[in-house]
Amino acid sequence: MDFFQNQELARRNTRVLVLLYALAVAAVVAAVTAVLAGAWLYARAARSPVPPTLADVPPALWWGGALGTLAVIMLVTLVQSLRLGSSGEAVARMAGALPVPPETRDPLERRLLNVVEEMAIAAGVRVPKVYVMPGEPGINAFAAGTDVSNAVVAVTRGTLETLNRDELQGVIGHEFSHILHGDMRLNIRMIGVLAGIVFIGSLGYFILRGAGRGGGRRQGAAAVFAVGLGLFVVGYTGLFFARLIKAATARQREFLADASSVQYTRNPDGIAGALDQIRASARGTLIQGRSAEELSHMYFGDSVKLWLSGVFATHPPVDERIRRVHPGFVPSQYRTRRAPAEQADADDTRRRKAAEGVLAATVLAAQPGTELVGKLDGEKVDRAQRLLERLPAGLREALHTPQGAQAAVLGLVRPQDESTRLGAELHLPLVDLALPALKGLDEAGRRGFLAAVEQAIRADQRVSLHEFVLLTLLRHQLAPGAPQAGRKRIEALRDDALALLSLIAYAGGGDAASAFGAGVAELGLRDAALLARERITPEAAGAALDRLRGLAPLAKALLVKAMFAAAAADGRLDLGQTELLRLAGAVLDCPLPPLVD
Amino acid sequence: MSTGGWIFLAIIVAFAVWVIAIYNGMVTLRNRFKNAFAQIDVQLKRRYDLIPNLVEAAKGYLAHERQTLEAVIAARGAAVQAAQRAAAAPGDAAAMTGLSQAEGALGGALGRLLAVFEAYPDLKANQNILQVQEELTSTENKVAFARQGYNDAVMSYNTKRESFPDNVVAGLFAFKEATLLEATESKEERQAPKVKF
Secondary structure (H helix, E strand, C coil), rough: CCCEEEEHHHHHHHHHHHHHHHHHHHHHHHHHHHHHHHHHHHHHHCCCCCCHHHHHHHHHHHHHHHHHHHHHHHHHHHHHHHHHHHCCCHHHCCCCCHHHHHCCCCCCCCHHHHHHHHHHHHCCCCCCCCCCEECCCCEEEEECCCHHHEEEEEEEEHHHHCCCCCHHHHHHHHHHHHHHHHHHHHHHHHHHHHHHHEEEEEEHHHHHHHHHHHCCCCHHHHHHHHHHHHHEEEEEEHHHHHHHHHHHHHHHHHHHHHHHHHHHHHHHHHHHHHHHHHHHEEEEECCCCHHCCHHHEEECCCCCCCCCHHHHHHCHHHHHHHHHHHHCHHHHHHHHHCCCCCCCCCCHHHHHHHHHHHHHHHHHCCCCCCCCCCCCCCCHHHHHHHHHHCCHHHHHHHHHHHHHHHHHHHHHHCCCHHCCCCHHHHHHHHEEEEEEEEHCCHHHHHHHHHHHHHHHCCCCCCCCCCHHHHHHHHHHHHCCCCCCCCCCCCCHHHHHHHHHHHHHHHHHHCCHHHHHHHHHHCCCCCCCCCHHHHHHCHHHHHHHHHHHHCCCCHHHHHHHHHHHHCCCCCCCCCCCHHHHHHHHHHHHCCCCCCCCC | CCCHHCCCCHHHHHHHHHHHHHHHHHHHHHHHHHHHHHHHHHHHHHHHHHHHHHHHHHCCCCCCHHHHHHHHHHHHHHHHHHHHHHHCCCHHHHHHHHHHHHHHHHHHHHHHHHHHHHHCHHHHHHHHHHHHHHHHHHHHHHHHHHHHHHHHHHHHHHHHHHHCCHHHHHHHHHCCCCCCCCCCCHHHHHHHHCCCC
């Protein structure tokens, strides 16, 4: 069956179920009327010598009973629908979801916004507001709102972190089906009718209690008691069946939504993969928030575990959903070829690889006689790794533990005997290797470590460029300041940019003025003058670098490029300059551009 | 009027209501697919607007992939021109073919750019590049989904137009058949690499 047939099937089943629901309501009305008639007959039999028959029941009682019951059910339905029919935003707030700002910088949220827009285009509805439920590790989502115009889509943070792009698209497509097909409206009406039936049952219970307590004439009391009991039984029997039908309807809407998701994405792997991830994850779709049960019918998967889950479940079993939406789905195959979810920080191996690449570039550039070649091919990375192997094996092992890493970095900055000193070109690579372990320290530990490094550096009363780079890099990595919005242009931070260029120009040791000129030309600034050497203190340079983090991404790239131009103006890169470049690249969140154009 | 007359009148009125309902339903569907067609244009325009920014952002990191970037820029220029020509002469077969070819070339160039990103693992660890890549993927998806949405809308319109009894009303008011959008199978597009995320 293709998805159009699946949709048609689900629609047909829904129609049958809605009809059944209406029949159930009619049956309740009829039963209530019968109870009233029975009570009338009972009361009449006590007073008249001839046993009354059904024909004696006044027509007004039939009509009045039926219409009255119907009116009661409809009134309660209306009240309940108005109460529940709040806008999607109110529902999202109730679920503890937060709106995603359109200008968000979080890559996962960015992707979510994009996927929602894509699905809005595919489904042909306007883009709803998007919410995220933070702190919910399960995979779940819901759409809410009575109308396309006030609809919202909300997903858990766990969904964003666990699912890849295609799977997220499948889930969002599913939610769009609920919006487009008015499932929220249908659901609210059904809940309203349910409340109407419950009301009749409660009325019966109320009368029962009243009749049990009050004395009065025996015959009349017995009739009232019978009416109460009858209403009670009818109400709760009706409730049972109405609930069954409502749950079955909800399950059909889920099938419809799954099939529609395939229509929008044309990729059955997406929705089937998302369902498979739910199956594979320990938490599944469970929601922790307090409103989980109240909103259970709206979620992508079951948000709570229910008694008699088979018949009352608002969602079909996951296996069944996968089978219907993608009959040829083989989980074992899918899981091996599935693209991993892009995670903000977790994708460790790739980060390490990237770090190694930058590291290798730094080390290579620092090698005397190395051609200035920016492209990293396998051979050069190998050479860099051989270089790293010159680190004593014991030291490399130690770098993986917090204590060893701290000791190693402190060893770098402590004034010591020249013979035991590691080559300066190995310092930054060593810090790079030590950083993961250092980041594992707690807040106080990191602060203490930074203070110790600073003390060691200042012990000899002077701060070399090399020491400045080490300290600033460590500070940036271990005690990051508040994230910067990053919108400023170079012109806005002109003085800081020029200070940095002056610093790197002096670091070359050659003709600082011409190096500075090359950098300024790259930046495209006019009337810039090289700063006097003594004006560039470590503190000033560190502060300038910190302010430059406020640059727009492109301006940052341009600045690093200009620094490179200044450093390479004399045709060679000194170690100090390379390290400065590396520092600027790290602080400005901008990888080193290829070293030659 | 006699009872028969009243019944006759009632039947006429019911029939008229029925025809009006079908007519309105068809108008709704027709507007939906027209809107879906406009949506494609909106997404193409969005793609043109986005590309310079994307390329600018990628430039700093991809200096040695200049050819790929320049190909994207050139393809964008050609597509914008083709779109203007097509807008000047809507329905002109040559202009439409030109547009679809230019779009295909642009899609291919963008696909290669995405493939370039794939080839540099260190680039993929960079937030800016990841963001650029996400925007590119999304833009391409949006163009594809807009086309698909149009075809879906055309399908439901045509199905309603052709099924009984609606086809009688459709014939009465001359609702024309809508055509599906063919895939732009240009040479470049067939060459576009499969990009997996």
